[in-house]
Amino acid sequence: DQQVKQNSPSLSVQEGRISILNCDYTNSMFDYFLWYKKYPAEGPTFLISISSIKDKNEDGRFTVFLNKSAKHLSLHIVPSQPGDSAVYFCAAGGAGNTGKLIFGQGTTLQVKP
Amino acid sequence: SQTIHQWPATLVQPVGSPLSLECTVEGTSNPNLYWYRQAAGRGLQLLFYSVGIGQISSEVPQNLSASRPQDRQFILSSKKLLLSDSGFYLCAWSVPLSSYNSPLHFGNGTRLTVT
Numbered sequence A: 001d002q003q004v005k006q007n008s009p010s011l012s013v014q015e016g017r018i019s020i021l022n023c024d025y026t027n028s029m030f031d032y033f034l035w036y037k038k039y040p041a042e043g044p045t046f047l048i049s050i051s052s053i054k055d056k057n058e059d060g061r062f063t064v065f066l067n068k069s070a071k072h073l074s075l076h077i078v079p080s081q082p083g084d085s086a087v088y089f090c091a092a093g094g095a096g097n098t099g100k101l102i103f104g105q106g107t108t109l110q111v112k113p
Numbered sequence B: 001s002q003t004i005h006q007w008p009a010t011l012v013q014p015v016g017s018p019l020s021l022e023c024t025v026e027g028t029s030n031p032n033l034y035w036y037r038q039a040a041g042r043g044l045q046l047l048f049y050s051v052g053i054g055q056i057s058s059e060v061p062q063n064l065s066a067s068r069p070q071d072r073q074f075i076l077s078s079k080k081l082l083l084s085d086s087g088f089y090l091c092a093w094s095v096p097l098s099s100y101n102s103p104l105h106f107g108n109g110t111r112l113t114v115t
Helices: none
Strands: A010-014 A019-025 A032-038 A045-051 A056-059 A062-067 A072-077 A086-093 A101-103 A107-112 B003-007 B010-013 B019-026 B032-038 B044-052 B055-058 B065-070 B073-078 B087-094 B110-114
Touching: A010 A019, A019 A032, A019 A086, A019 A107, A032 A062, A045 A056, A045 A062, A045 A072, A072 A086, A101 B044, B003 B087, B010 B019, B019 B032, B019 B087, B019 B110, B032 B073, B044 B065, B044 B073, B055 B065, B073 B087
Parallel strands: A010 A107, B010 B110
Antiparallel strands: A019 A072, A032 A045, A032 A086, A056 A062, A062 A072, A086 A101, A086 A107, B003 B019, B019 B073, B032 B044, B032 B087, B044 B055, B065 B073, B087 B110
């Protein structure tokens, strides 16, 4: 049973336009959500996160939106840049001190110059 | 600052051979430690996590085991590798009370190919 899903395996956008990456989850007990960015042959790096008590968090070109009623979150990148081309993973975490995250399958973003 | 070291970067092993991957963290004490695996075309799957020395929790039944002999050392092992153990293995750490503003930090991973 996959608790975190990214249904789009890939996305291609033009440089300067908006990139929207989507993620759905099934477990309403998740406390927080995160987005990670991963380049080939490297570990994922943390990008942005949001607590379940908020519906929006913004950091520069990156904004994460959370819709708890729909169990859906999205990452907006505006404007998109070629250096943003990578695999993006959404992840969800719950209460407690384990800190373990449940990851989606990832979406490969290609930003074309 | 905190750093995480994971080695080797790549590994090719025959079926039935043993495995030992090591991960160490510097610059922090009593971290939570994790092993994840990314199989080809799939997301990141949590294999093991540890909240302290000698404390290991397994998330999925498998051919692998984990140990934490020291506070900042995490080892992933297998006695006999299977073809299905091929993948990209990632070690990660977090502070003990991780949250949305204190996320996991990953190493650069080990690409394991079982032939």
